[in-house]
Amino acid sequence: MRFKDKSIVITGGAGGIGRALAETFSKDGGKVLVSDISETGCKEICEKLIQKNCTIDYYSGNLAEKAYCEDLIAHTVQKYGSIDVLINNAGVIPRGTILQTTDEMWHSALDVNLTAVFYVCRAAILHMQKQGGGAIVNTSSMWGVYPGPDHLAYCTSKGALATFTKCLGRDYAPDLIRVNAVCPFEVNTPMLRTGFNARNLDPDKAIAQLNATVPLGRVAEPQDIADVIAFLASDEARYIAGECIEISEAKTVY
Numbered sequence: 001m002r003f004k005d006k007s008i009v010i011t012g013g014a015g016g017i018g019r020a021l022a023e024t025f026s027k028d029g030g031k032v033l034v035s036d037i038s039e040t041g042c043k044e045i046c047e048k049l050i051q052k053n054c055t056i057d058y059y060s061g062n063l064a065e066k067a068y069c070e071d072l073i074a075h076t077v078q079k080y081g082s083i084d085v086l087i088n089n090a091g092v093i094p095r096g097t098i099l100q101t102t103d104e105m106w107h108s109a110l111d112v113n114l115t116a117v118f119y120v121c122r123a124a125i126l127h128m129q130k131q132g133g134g135a136i137v138n139t140s141s142m143w144g145v146y147p148g149p150d151h152l153a154y155c156t157s158k159g160a161l162a163t164f165t166k167c168l169g170r171d172y173a174p175d176l177i178r179v180n181a182v183c184p185f186e187v188n189t190p191m192l193r194t195g196f197n198a199r200n201l202d203p204d205k206a207i208a209q210l211n212a213t214v215p216l217g218r219v220a221e222p223q224d225i226a227d228v229i230a231f232l233a234s235d236e237a238r239y240i241a242g243e244c245i246e247i248s249e250a251k252t253v254y
């Protein structure tokens with residue numbers, strides 16, 4: 001029960017990694033608030049976990065809107081009385097080179113993957129300072145650290161998020177607010193699978209091929225990433241701040 005009675009916000013909680021996060025934190029005793037643009041997805045995950053006697057609720061909305069980002073934190077504090085852990089996991093992945101990237105694609109990547117994190121963190125840190133500490137874990141990407149081809153807006157937003165995490169980690173370490181990020185490689189979620197669909201590839205076959213390129217033998221499942229995030233948010237990681245943890249599966253070692 002690492003998160004017993006802790007108030008936890010998870011953005012993108014209806015997505016692949018987000019659902020694993022909601023399960024992990026609520027089964028470990030947390031009071032979880034799921035945020036996602038998909039209200040149906042939020043309801044599904046909450047209903048499933050309420051049946052297992054977890055304390056969980058949702059507040060759905062669009063992270064591209066500043067008002068929603070700030071309301072999310074206000075709502076959490078009103079509901080649970082504090083905010084102890086913030087997991088900025090929501091993300092979008094517009095695909096393309098610069099010539100294939102429309103203004104809308106560019107802004108959506110920066111709005112959801114970066115600016116929303118700025119608004120949500122700013123609101124949360126005010127409360128965490130008053131409470132005497134807290135933990136924030138952002139989901140960057142290996143592509144934020146080692147960019148891949150044909151994903152300009154996504155890689156740029158995730159690279160900026162990695163730097164943002166280190167800046168926040170440094171600035172708020174004295175307040176005992178630990179800010180870290182995870183940088184996953186490929187994870188078997190709707191985000192990865194829609195990329196294969198877009199290229200007219202069968203996602204199952206494509207993932208089987210991708211598995212063969214991974215030294216550990218398979219691409220990550222959502223729970224593999226949720227476990228690292230939960231560790232970083234827990235007291236077991238009390239001496240880790242300002243870090244971007246590369247979940248590279250040893251793929252970057254040549």
Ligand SMILES: NC(=O)c1ccc[n+]([C@@H]2O[C@H](COP(=O)([O-])OP(=O)(O)OC[C@H]3O[C@@H](n4cnc5c(N)ncnc54)[C@H](O)[C@@H]3O)[C@@H](O)[C@H]2O)c1
Nearest residue numbers: 012014015016017037062063089090091141186187189191
């Ligand atoms: N899947 C991968 O291979 C991979 C690799 C590295 C990093 N990541 C990162 O992991 C995080 C989780 O991704 P995932 O793989 O679970 O993808 P996913 O698409 O399954 O989940 C993303 C969630 O974010 C939500 N979301 C998107 N835009 C939103 C908005 N404007 N407002 C509120 N919610 C919004 C979606 O509804 C969705 O539920 C993302 O930040 C992603 O960039 C994923």
